[in-house]
Amino acid sequence: MKLTLEKFSMDISRSSTEADCSRLSILPCFLRGFLENPLQVASFLPSSSYLQRKLSSLDCLQAAQVVIELGPGTGETTRALLNELPQQSILLCIEVVHEFVNQVQQITDSRLMVEMDSALNLREILTRYHFPSPEVIVSGVPFSVMSPEERHSLIKTIYNNLAPGGSFVTYQFRSSVCDLAVEYFGQPKHRSVVLWNLPPLEIIVWQKTAKP
Ligand SMILES: C[S@@+](CC[C@H](N)C(=O)[O-])C[C@H]1O[C@@H](n2cnc3c(N)ncnc32)[C@H](O)[C@@H]1O
Numbered sequence: 001m002k003l004t005l006e007k008f009s010m011d012i013s014r015s016s017t018e019a020d021c022s023r024l025s026i027l028p029c030f031l032r033g034f035l036e037n038p039l040q041v042a043s044f045l046p047s048s049s050y051l052q053r054k055l056s057s058l059d060c061l062q063a064a065q066v067v068i069e070l071g072p073g074t075g076e077t078t079r080a081l082l083n084e085l086p087q088q089s090i091l092l093c094i095e096v097v098h099e100f101v102n103q104v105q106q107i108t109d110s111r112l113m114v115e116m117d118s119a120l121n122l123r124e125i126l127t128r129y130h131f132p133s134p135e136v137i138v139s140g141v142p143f144s145v146m147s148p149e150e151r152h153s154l155i156k157t158i159y160n161n162l163a164p165g166g167s168f169v170t171y172q173f174r175s176s177v178c179d180l181a182v183e184y185f186g187q188p189k190h191r192s193v194v195l196w197n198l199p200p201l202e203i204i205v206w207q208k209t210a211k212p
Pocket of ligand 1: 037040041042043045046047070071072073074075076077094095096097100117118119120140141142
């Protein structure tokens with residue numbers, strides 16, 4: 001599998017008008033990505049700006065230095081995360097759809113790295129790049145359309161690779177991830193329903209125990 005890993009120079013001066021234009025311009029790309037990969041993308045619209053703000057304002061992200069985003073899509077959630085993350089942080093995005101990877105790579109920010117691969121290969125990716133254990137893993141990957149084996153494998157690799165005390169954040173239309181994640185993490189630390197999104201979904205946060 002062809003892998004790409006790129007760093008970009010910083011640009012934190014985007015105005016909200018630029019952000020709105022960007023959102024409009026990525027809609028055809030997102031829709032195309034959905035039509036070509038319906039099972040992976042599972043939604044014909046990117047997350048709403050309201051969801052992006054709710055996600056990026058979570059406490060666990062405010063001081064995080066090493067963050068992974070699984071399934072960034074066209075990069076709108078990525079931009080929201082970068083707006084909140086500290087200047088010294090690093091954000092590694094892992095995405096399977098080639099066209100989406102190209103879009104995320106357009107974001108010019110030196111904290112961002114983009115990898116074209118499956119989230120299921122998280123352990124191998126971290127090992128290959130000597131990446132430190134992430135303090136937060138944010139996932140938009142739709143668990144409900146994965147096979148039970150893949151779902152289980154993804155939760156397990158997320159749990160095993162998170163730093164002790166780290167947080168797993170996901171936003172989902174269905175709660176199928178919950179029963180599985182509880183087996184590893186215990187009860188969620190935070191749950192909130194986001195109605196201002198099409199379709200409405202839930203943000204769920206688990207924290208890994210701080211004990212090694
Ligand atoms: C519901 S979309 C979310 C996109 C974006 N984060 C947003 O909120 O608008 C799910 C994303 O997960 C990606 N995805 C699905 N399976 C994946 C996998 N195994 N590894 C990495 N990304 C995956 C899809 O290609 C898509 O970009």
